[in-house]
Amino acid sequence: MRNLFRIYLEKPELAGVALLILLAILFDARSGGAFLSADNLRGMLGLLPEVGLVSIGVTILMICGEFDLSVGSMFALTPMATSLLIIADVPTFVAILLGLLIAAAIGFINGFITLTFAIPSFITTLGMLFIVRSLTVVISGGFPPLLPDELATGIFTQFVGPGGLFRASFVWFLVIALAASAMMAKSNLGNWIRATGGHLEAASAMGVPARRVKLFCFILCSMMAGFGGIIQVFRLHSPLPSIGDGLELQAVAAAVIGGTALSGGIGTVLGAIVGALLIRVIDNGLVMTQVDANWFKFAVGALTIFAVVSNTWLRRTARRMKVEA
Amino acid sequence: MSKRRIGLAILSGASMLALSLAPMGPAAADEPLNIVFTHHSSASNPFWQAVKKGFDDACAKIQANCQMIFTQTEGSVDQEVANQQAALARKPDALITTLVDNNAFVANLKEAKAKGVIVIASNVDATEGPELALRQAFVGQNFVPAGTTLGKRMAALFPKDGPIRVLVGVNAPGQNWSEQRAKGIMNGLEEFKKANPGREITIDRQDVSADGAVVTDRVGAYISAHPDTTAYIETGLWHSNVARMLKDRNIPPGKILLGGFDLAAQVIEQMKAGYIQVEIDQQPYEQGFLPVMQVYLEKKVGLAPADIDSGEAVFTPEQADQLMALAKQGVR
Amino acid sequence: MTAPLISVRQMHKWYAGVHALKGVNLDVQAREVVGLVGDNGAGKSTLIKILSGVLRPDKGEIRIEGDRVEIASPKAAMRLGIETIYQDASMVPTMSIARNLFVGREPLRFAVGGIGLIDHERMRRESMKAIGDVDLHLRSPDALLAELSGGQRQGVAIARAMHFKSRVLILDEPTNHLSVKETTKVLGFVRGLPAQGVTGVLISHNLHHVFESCDRIVAMARGEIVFDKPTAETTVAEISDFL
Numbered sequence: 070m071r072n073l074f075r076i077y078l079e080k081p082e083l084a085g086v087a088l089l090i091l092l093a094i095l096f097d098a099r100s101g102g103a104f105l106s107a108d109n110l111r112g113m114l115g116l117l118p119e120v121g122l123v124s125i126g127v128t129i130l131m132i133c134g135e136f137d138l139s140v141g142s143m144f145a146l147t148p149m150a151t152s153l154l155i156i157a158d159v160p161t162f163v164a165i166l167l168g169l170l171i172a173a174a175i176g177f178i179n180g181f182i183t184l185t186f187a188i189p190s191f192i193t194t195l196g197m198l199f200i201v202r203s204l205t206v207v208i209s210g211g212f213p214p215l216l217p218d219e220l221a222t223g224i225f226t227q228f229v230g231p232g233g234l235f236r237a238s239f240v241w242f243l244v245i246a247l248a249a250s251a252m253m254a255k256s257n258l259g260n261w262i263r264a265t266g267g268h269l270e271a272a273s274a275m276g277v278p279a280r281r282v283k284l285f286c287f288i289l290c291s292m293m294a295g296f297g298g299i300i301q302v303f304r305l306h307s308p309l310p311s312i313g314d315g316l317e318l319q320a321v322a323a324a325v326i327g328g329t330a331l332s333g334g335i336g337t338v339l340g341a342i343v344g345a346l347l348i349r350v351i352d353n354g355l356v357m358t359q360v361d362a363n364w365f366k367f368a369v370g371a372l373t374i375f376a377v378v379s380n381t382w383l384r385r386t387a388r389r390m391k392v393e394a
Numbered sequence: 395m396s397k398r399r400i401g402l403a404i405l406s407g408a409s410m411l412a413l414s415l416a417p418m419g420p421a422a423a424d425e426p427l428n429i430v431f432t433h434h435s436s437a438s439n440p441f442w443q444a445v446k447k448g449f450d451d452a453c454a455k456i457q458a459n460c461q462m463i464f465t466q467t468e469g470s471v472d473q474e475v476a477n478q479q480a481a482l483a484r485k486p487d488a489l490i491t492t493l494v495d496n497n498a499f500v501a502n503l504k505e506a507k508a509k510g511v512i513v514i515a516s517n518v519d520a521t522e523g524p525e526l527a528l529r530q531a532f533v534g535q536n537f538v539p540a541g542t543t544l545g546k547r548m549a550a551l552f553p554k555d556g557p558i559r560v561l562v563g564v565n566a567p568g569q570n571w572s573e574q575r576a577k578g579i580m581n582g583l584e585e586f587k588k589a590n591p592g593r594e595i596t597i598d599r600q601d602v603s604a605d606g607a608v609v610t611d612r613v614g615a616y617i618s619a620h621p622d623t624t625a626y627i628e629t630g631l632w633h634s635n636v637a638r639m640l641k642d643r644n645i646p647p648g649k650i651l652l653g654g655f656d657l658a659a660q661v662i663e664q665m666k667a668g669y670i671q672v673e674i675d676q677q678p679y680e681q682g683f684l685p686v687m688q689v690y691l692e693k694k695v696g697l698a699p700a701d702i703d704s705g706e707a708v709f710t711p712e713q714a715d716q717l718m719a720l721a722k723q724g725v726r
Numbered sequence: 727m728t729a730p731l732i733s734v735r736q737m738h739k740w741y742a743g744v745h746a747l748k749g750v751n752l753d754v755q756a757r758e759v760v761g762l763v764g765d766n767g768a769g770k771s772t773l774i775k776i777l778s779g780v781l782r783p784d785k786g787e788i789r790i791e792g793d794r795v796e797i798a799s800p801k802a803a804m805r806l807g808i809e810t811i812y813q814d815a816s817m818v819p820t821m822s823i824a825r826n827l828f829v830g831r832e833p834l835r836f837a838v839g840g841i842g843l844i845d846h847e848r849m850r851r852e853s854m855k856a857i858g859d860v861d862l863h864l865r866s867p868d869a870l871l872a873e874l875s876g877g878q879r880q881g882v883a884i885a886r887a888m889h890f891k892s893r894v895l896i897l898d899e900p901t902n903h904l905s906v907k908e909t910t911k912v913l914g915f916v917r918g919l920p921a922q923g924v925t926g927v928l929i930s931h932n933l934h935h936v937f938e939s940c941d942r943i944v945a946m947a948r949g950e951i952v953f954d955k956p957t958a959e960t961t962v963a964e965i966s967d968f969l
Contacts, residue, residue: 109483116476213568257832258841264829267818274780274816276801276830301472306497314467334820356480359461363437
């Protein structure tokens with residue numbers, strides 16, 4: 070029992086994986102096998118990279134002890150900017166880079182304001198949520214701009230791999246997820262991020278450049294959200310100013326369901342992915358089993374509360390158990 | 395009008411023929427049809443409850459297995475795309491869907507075609523592009539003519555002299571249905587302008603959003619800034635909220651003319667109270683009912699689905715009581 | 727007579743509108759253990775935070791072995807060989823022992839511009855050695871700090887300071903949340919610092935603790951040093967009178 074606790078404490082995302090498997094079996098049975106069919110999996114795997122990237126960015130920032138509620142709006146602004154550049158004959162690759170640069174700039178502003186004026190990031194990014202969404206609609210001139218037909222969307226939408234199950238976007242997602250995971254677990258920067266979120270004073274006292282670490286996380290979070298948006302827009306071939314609406318709360322829910330602590334210092338990239346996948350699975354599963362889709366929000370909310378309660382309880386219990394040689 | 399009548403006549407004749415020839419209820423060897431309806435609205439939009447009733451009633455009549463999938467966020471195209479993908483993975487016989495964007499649904503519609511799924515557009519059609527070829531028919535309102543009619547009918551009620559100021563409210567900038575209705579309204583108002591040279595006529599266009607509270611705020615602010623506003627015309631049904639706001643401000647009904655689309659119960663209520671003068675209905679019940687019938691006819695009798703203009707029925711306050719009764723049945 | 731290891735002259739610090747340090751002068755000789763006592767608000771913590779680089783003085787100078795220095799950051803203090811252990815052990819409870827030991831100074835296998843891959847093998851090895859060196863017996867350096875008792879956490883903090891070969895070890899109220907047994911262990915350790923070539927500064931409320939472990943006692947009150955005598959030449963009663 071003690072060892073089970075230890076494992077859970079170090080890898081809370083495993084509980085999420087267990088739930089994922091359970092739900093997959095349940096939904097598949099109730100939908101007559103359609104849930105796990107190749108068609109449906111292809112659909113879900115097409116959507117996962119977009120939401121998954123946002124969740125990873127938000128999770129890393131939460132581990133660092135801060136929040137970003139503007140990710141949903143970044144998800145829309147970045148591809149809108151990129152699209153407008155493409156229509157103005159800027160080469161696609163350059164347009165994407167410039168869009169990401171804009172995302173990075175806004176992430177920097179989020180961090181700068183939060184740290185310089187010592188206000189909660191919750192508030193800064195809440196304000197930015199509105200500002201950025203408004204900017205998105207303004208620069209679009211009210212009408213979603215028309216992307217050229219020949220646009221090389223294949224870099225994200227092309228089907229690759231066995232059985233035509235995975236899109237190229239999934240490969241991008243995998244590579245970024247692995248890089249992020251390696252950074253968190255294996256680099257000194259990852260250690261600094263954890264320390265800054267876990268105990269800011271201790272980290273600073275030990276010489277960790279906490280302010281720079283936080284700025285880095287803010288920028289990373291914004292860029293991930295922006296990239297996720299670009300992938301979605303390339304897939305839909307339509308840069309709508311309304312995409313990503315409400316995404317910020319889903320991303321935080323995904324982070325928390327995957328074991329990230331709201332107080333900082335605890336969480337993993339795998340947890341973020343598991344959380345995002347769980348939410349996707351529930352959304353899709355409810356449609357597949359023809360349950361009233363209005364139960365979706367109820368399910369996500371209940372799962373979030375349940376995940377936080379059980380994670381917190383288990384952590385407290387584990388803390389009371391002292392481990393000595 | 396006549397094209398619609400002919401279309402309906404053919405449809406009813408064919409349905410009666412098919413229903414009389416085919417055995418009542420599915421034969422032992424027949425499987426019930428699976429029909430899915432996807433759209434871009436959430437459950438908070440009352441318009442879609444009428445569509446759902448038409449949809450459910452039709453499905454009950456042909457004993458089909460039906461599912462209407464709402465989105466979580468009002469107006470979300472990417473959620474509609476995701477819902478369509480999930481629906482198609484269940485290999486339905488038919489997909490009835492709104493096409494609020496000219497590009498976002500192409501991939502799904504291609505998949506539907508490859509699987510032999512019948513695709514019928516309802517309520518909102520694409521304006522151009524590959525999606526038009528990928529759906530077999532459209533049942534719904536033609537937005538520009540409907541908007542023009544609304545504009546003209548409202549203009550007919552304007553005071554005979556003095557300056558005129560009109561606010562046109564666009565509920566969903568960038569979405570086909572809202573933009574096109576607005577275009578039609580502007581056309582109708584432009585005709586009025588041409589017919590009245592020499593009068594001071596101001597026509598403003600604003601994004602008012604598709605949320606009742608936000609619409610009330612924004613229009614309220616406009617009216618505070620311009621107390622001489624003659625009329626507010628919008629592309630949706632949230633002018634009923636504006637009516638309530640006018641009442642709160644003690645502005646008598648008819649002082650500021652209101653007009654818009656769709657006949658939800660709140661709208662009919664305000665028509666009765668005298669605040670709303672003209673309403674254009676697209677007959678949502680038909681938009682849910684007729685596509686199902688078209689699917690049935692294709693599957694059982696081999697008839698190709700045809701476009702049906704579900705109307706630009708104009709309603710005025712005199713008909714309010716009659717409409718109230720129908721609204722209670724959820725039919726309007 | 728050689729120059730003192732640390733020499734503080736005319737140090738002033740104002741913060742939050744309070745004159746926290748008023749012209750403090752202090753010498754700490756190499757290989758001695760100085761006990762710093764005084765009530766809350768006396769200025770002990772402020773002085774210590776300046777020496778460990780967390781705060782900057784408004785006026786005054788610091789000399790290490792006779793040379794004037796500016797301690798601009800915690801990293802600068804650590805480079806000068808000054809390690810500090812704070813009340814809550816300046817540890818991150820959500821991280822493992824090994825990660826805590828090396829936070830900010832992780833051994834890297836490969837690095838570009840200061841960012842690189844942690845050499846986990848080396849980190850584990852050196853962690854085991856570091857905690858063994860201070861006589862602490864823990865099963866694994868991957869255990870989370872939150873699983874340890876207060877005393878064990880202090881032990882890890884001390885192990886960290888010792889591992890990085892500090893010249894000076896400052897302990898800010900290290901026994902506050904410890905059991906009697908753990909306190910004895912920590913005090914014994916402090917007493918043994920000079921033998922390991924380390925100079926110690928111990929801050930404590932508890933005069934008895936200070937008497938047990940320090941060579942010299944310095945008392946502060948209201949931002950000034952009011953008492954400075956070797957332990958052998960004074961008594962607990964005498965100091966309490968001053969405070």
